Amino acid sequence: MTAKSCRKIEVLMAADAILNFIAESKEPVNAAEIAKATNLTNDSVFRQLGTMEELRWVEKIGEGYVLGMRLALVWARRKSLAEGKIENATKELNELTGGDNQ
Numbered sequence: 001m002t003a004k005s006c007r008k009i010e011v012l013m014a015a016d017a018i019l020n021f022i023a024e025s026k027e028p029v030n031a032a033e034i035a036k037a038t039n040l041t042n043d044s045v046f047r048q049l050g051t052m053e054e055l056r057w058v059e060k061i062g063e064g065y066v067l068g069m070r071l072a073l074v075w076a077r078r079k080s081l082a083e084g085k086i087e088n089a090t091k092e093l094n095e096l097t098g099g100d101n102q
Helices: 010-024 031-038 042-054 069-097
Strands: 058-061 064-067
Touching (some): 010 031, 010 042, 031 042, 031 064
Antiparallel strands (some): 058 064
């Protein structure tokens, strides 16, 4: 399904920038570092991080933030669904060809 509007939702763009910066960091990063790197205001970053922490998208460690377990769970579910589709397609292919295509 294609979106009818090309207008971006800025809060989601900001959240994506924050998550990408945290994901690329080797150690926990604080809000000021995130704000500087993403060109967002400190206030905006603090509000985003507060919400993300509540949603478990990020986790606070000391004064810094790392990616949270909720994002890992989302990825694990997606991976599991994809693996299930591959397994079903392989079984169907085996039935159609009479072979063992693994």
